[in-house]
Amino acid sequence: MNPAEVLERARRERYRAEENEALQRRGDLRQMKRLLRYLRPRRKAVILAILLSTLIAVLTPLPMVLIKEAIDVYIMPGNYGGLALMAGLLLLSAGMIFFLKKTSHYMIAKIGQHTMRDLREEVFSHIQSQPLRFFDRNPVGRLITRVTSDVNVLNELFAQGVVGIFQQVFSLIVILGVLFYFNWQLTLLILPVIPLIALASWNFRNNVFVSYRLTRVRLSRLNTFMQENITGMRTVQANTREDPQFRLFDELNRAHRDAHIKTVFQYALFFPIVEVATTLGLAIVVWQGGRMFLAPETAAMGAVTVGQLALFVQALERFFQPVKDLSEKYNIVQSAIAASERLFVLLDTKPTIIDPENPVHPGQSRGRIEFRDVWFAYNPGEWVLKGVSFTVEEGQTAAIVGPTGSGKTTLMALLCRFYDIQKGQILVDGVDVREMRQADLREKIAIVMQDVFLFHGTVAGNVRLGRESITDERIREVCERTGFDNVVRRLPSGYESGVKERGATLSTGEKQLLSFARALAFDPHILILDEATSNIDTESEQQVQRAVATLCAGRTSLVIAHRLSTIQRAHKILVIHHGHLVEEGTHQELLRRGGLYRRLYDLQYREQAAG
């Protein structure tokens, strides 16, 4: 056996283990209890829906009973008036059932949809309340699935699961009761057919459940494989692996087909069995019922009428419908439980950054920043900031300088309390950021990131975001002050022009200006600015420089600076390297010192100074 075959064998083993695991997994019914709690706010609607379903179940045998009465009481004796009455009643009952069903189906759908709306809202706000660390760890795609598809699966459970099952079982009981009432002897005779059906359904349910899971596992494997091969097609082609990859695909495709064919077998077997069982019931009815009718004295089991025979024949047809439905609903319940497990795990993840119980309300001062021996690591042991201490007095501008990966951006995220530090203190206006409400802290701060994120909407909407107190006047004013109005003037519908996420309509420099306008509109005490490095044409470059000056004026500013002009204007330069604050001072002081700043200056800024 060559090594490739060993790998093949190992792969098959792995698949088999995966399949077995999927087959053995059963939903935990405790999840159901927790799910039912979501129905509580709609208690009245649920009770009404159950009442309606009960009523429907009670009315289900009515048409058959009416036909029976019509045959026995009116047709056989030849009573026209009564027959018309029965036909009228039959029509009436059909109309009633139509109305009740229509109403209850819609009502149940409404309960399900509204429950989903609440659950979806809860999941969404829960995700939003999570700290950034949570988003670093959970890929966006997975979170989207939780909010959208997983919640939808649950809807099916509410819409057709719970109430549907109840109605089916109840109507089965009512039909049986009616049969007993009219002829208990004949009912007893057909009862033995029921265990037969029950056994077949039980078997069917189990087998279909198994093959259903199997098809799901195999389909998702097939899809993953196809998806990978599409994204990695160049790798496949470069390695001339088309044929072996096709063989693997064929194998997965075949396995998926075979799992389905097994399911087909189950269905092909089950439906005919139910049909035969129904006919068996019919045969018993005409055989034994006929005996009772022809010779009531010898049958020794009481009399029977033609109408009753008609009733039994019709009832048997309706009898097995619920059985078929019930078996199929089992799958819905199972996948809903799996989805709810995933949702509850998410909902049980408590946010790690929370507001203090007794928050300190920051006073009137305007944005003094102090870092005291701050240590921070994203992952335990991998320190990103190592004992950083500095202060920025209110109204001052501090430029942060250092090579890529030195911890500059982290520093800014910590000031906003996007992450909690492991050691030390960060104080804003003399208060530890952990002792304030996050909203109060962030109220003081506006942050402008290098990678500008635009929301789907208009230019004005992207300046204002959700703060309605920012008037159109104000938007125009801040755009003028940042020089963004020149850009707006060129846009087809001015401030109402549409922009998209990662907006393609605006250049990088223009987007930067927009984000400056946004920050200015919010008029923060503290400004955090991550200056864009490149991809800005010279024209907007100068605009950006002017805008930065406007922005920083009169407020505490912390700027990750790439532009010499910004650095030279700063009251203080902080040089960060490998998580340490290595130098601190003004431009001239640091140049004289001849340390890291001097080197950086020689390398990166001298050209700018010359140019």
Add this chain to the structure above:
Amino acid sequence: MRTLSSLLPYVRRHAWAIVFGILFVFLANSLALTVPIIIGQTVNLIEEGRIHPDNLFHLAFLAVCVAGVAACFRFLMRRVIIDISREVEYEFRNDFFRKLQSLDPSFFDARNTGDLMSRATNDTDALRMLMGPGVMYTANTIFSLPIALTAMLWLDWRLTLVCMAPMLVLTPLVRYFGTRTHRMSRLQQDSFGELTTTVQENLAGIRVVKAYRQEDFELRKFLERNDDYIDKSLELARLQAMFFPSIRLLVGFGFTVLLLYGGHRIIQGHLEVGTLLSFLLLFGMIVWPLIAAGWVINLIQRGIASLERINAILESVPSVTEPEDGAAVVVEAGPPSIELRSLTFQYEGTLWPQLKDIDLHAPPGKTVGIVGPVGAGKSTLVNLLSRFYPVPRGMIFFGGKDINDWPLSELRRRISFVFQETFLFSDTIGWNIRFGSADNTPQDLVEEAAEIAQVHSDIGDLPRNYSTVLGERGVNLSGGQRQRVAIARALMRQADILVLDDTLSAVDTHTEEAILGELRRIMERKTTFLISHRLSTVATADEILVLDEGRIIQRGTHNELNAQPGWYSEMYSRQLSERAIEDYDEEGFAEDPAT
């Protein structure tokens, strides 16, 4: 019709099975429909007292037997027809996959994976529905309706005509609901798409949301979409809540007419009560085929639309093809020399050429370094060597032959390619490294390759070493580790030509030096193309090309290029000082909070 004709080869392959399947449908239906007649006639005999109680058993037994045989045929019918549909689905998927494999990167550049996946899954599924349930229920309706109607007409034609009248509305009713449901669910799907986009936007911009305290505003925005989706869903639910009850109502009409007119006929003495019973049963059996007729029409429409979408892919023509007399072309064994003669190349649908007048001669064993700013055409140049894009004739020669004359697989077999973006499959690491080399390559070679790529000890740290599964549910490697696995994979191929397209970008400088040190030994025996942003990587190359905007602006050895003013020497001194800052001495700073 032209669309449907593309199904012919698949249908032909299963022609006999389809014929038998349809035969089974016919048999099952004709037998099943006799049961109500037997039951009804028996009741007639009972009612008139024309039968001895002991003979009843025979008739009852007959009914069960007939039903039993019908059930057997029904079992066979489902097995045969539905199995064929799964078989065809399987064949279509295989053909689809095969087709994708034959298409070149420009095809994939122009389409997103989601769209192709949706064709491979949703559309093949719609096609399967057309071939399976579509065929089965059509046959069912076609056979059972005439049979049941004939039986009913034979029993009492007046009653048949009267009670069937309301049923004529059934098929159009189902059609109407089907079309509207389809339209409504499209609207619902669109609304769902918008909901998803809103969530996606919120999550992508979460930093801005948090920094500007937009949580409440975002929630309101989300709730608006959420409500819209609920509204659309409820509209759909309203429609669906009407559907089955409406059918029941219609059937209720039928029953009323049956009772009224049938009762009248019995009282008049024209009809026996058992026959009325047969009617009640047959009537129930006729309803489903009528519903199915409406449903099947929608199903076929959707199936055809999907078939069109699949065919759009199956009929695409690859722009890179095998040479016509490919098999006849004899290529020499051994490393070919490579020659580019004023290579000019332009991507389809673009305005400017990506490469202009590139000349190069690379005899076996030569190492060519390619550097230059982003977008200069470096990757395009090496991608053309593997013919990932159509190469104009007379521009690239391997061993003196135009590469368009080389059999594609033979050409690619000669090249080990490591791409800028590493792609690994969610399989074991061992399998990923072996990807592209012969099946019987011994394990030591795998480990040797990993050793050279400096990833062997990383793999040793993983829970199951070379048997560790990568990906979604398995272990995730860092960017640098992934690149090194990809290098190991390329080394395993033992090809004559090695292409490294900026493959060490995520590897730190020290590891890079270790890898290059090992590689240089191997590179002596191969023709190597080395693209890098770090000039130190290409410094030892025999010839370095500096590309800018598709042209060679400088060429020569490292020493030559560094000696002359220009892009190369400027970039080199810059990178040297960056390196110096990286290694900046930081003595006297604490590395741990405890100190």
